[in-house]
Amino acid sequence: MKLPYQYSDLEPFIDAKTVEIHYSKHHQTYVNKLNEALAGTDYAQRDLADLLKNVESLPENLKTPVINNGGQVYNHNLYWESMSPNSKAQPEGILAEKINQKWGSFDNFKSEFSNLGATQFGSGWVWLSVDQNKELVLEKTSNADSPIMHAKTPIMTMDVWEHAYYLKYQNLRPDYIKAFWSVVNWSEIESKFLQAVA
Ligand code: MN3
Numbered sequence: 217m218k219l220p221y222q223y224s225d226l227e228p229f230i231d232a233k234t235v236e237i238h239y240s241k242h243h244q245t246y247v248n249k250l251n252e253a254l255a256g257t258d259y260a261q262r263d264l265a266d267l268l269k270n271v272e273s274l275p276e277n278l279k280t281p282v283i284n285n286g287g288q289v290y291n292h293n294l295y296w297e298s299m300s301p302n303s304k305a306q307p308e309g310i311l312a313e314k315i316n317q318k319w320g321s322f323d324n325f326k327s328e329f330s331n332l333g334a335t336q337f338g339s340g341w342v343w344l345s346v347d348q349n350k351e352l353v354l355e356k357t358s359n360a361d362s363p364i365m366h367a368k369t370p371i372m373t374m375d376v377w378e379h380a381y382y383l384k385y386q387n388l389r390p391d392y393i394k395a396f397w398s399v400v401n402w403s404e405i406e407s408k409f410l411q412a413v414a
Pocket of ligand 1: 238242375379380
C-alpha cells in the first residue's frame with residue numbers, strides 16, 4: 217500500500233526517519249518476500265486478507281511464508297492506517313459507546329491497550345478487533361501473528377516491534393506507546409468498525 221501521509225507527518229510523536237525505514241525497508245521487505253513466495257502460484261492474485269483467513273488450507277510450503285510475510289504486510293497496512301497527522305483525541309459515535317460499554321471508559325480502554333503493548337514479550341502487535349459475535353476484543357500477538365488469521369476483523373493496531381520505535385525511544389517502549397495515542401486515526405477506525413459490524 218501507499219503510505220497515506222509523508223514520512224515527517226507524524227512528528228514529533230513518530231519521527232520521520234523511523235517512518236521512512238519502517239515503511240520503505242521493513243514493510244517493503246515483507247512485501248517482496250510475500251511476492252516471491254507466491255510468484256507463479258494460483259495464490260498470487262488472491263486478496264491478502266482472504267489468504268490469511270484461509271491460511272490453514274494453503275499448501276504446506278506456502279503456509280510459513282504467507283503467515284510470516286503476508287501477516288506482516290497485512291499488519292503493517294493496518295498500522296499505517298491506524299495513524300494520521302489529523303488525529304482526534306477520542307473516538308465518537310457507536311464505536312465510542314461500545315468502548316465505554318465494554319471497558320467502562322475510554323481511559324480504561326486506553327490503559328488496557330497500552331498495558332498489552334508494554335507487556336508483550338519480544339516482537340509483536342496490539343489489536344482492537346471485532347470478533348464473530350460482533351463484539352470488540354483487545355489482544356496482543358507475537359511476531360507476525362494477526363487476529364485476521366483467527367476469525368476476527370482487526371480495526372486498529374500498534375506495532376511493538378523494536379524497529380517501530382527504537383531510533384527515537386530506544387528501550388523506552390512505554391514512551392512510544394504514550395506518543396502513539398497522539399496520532400491515532402479514530403475516523404478511520406470508526407469506519408472500519410462500522411464495516412465490520414454491518
Ligand atoms: Mn513493523
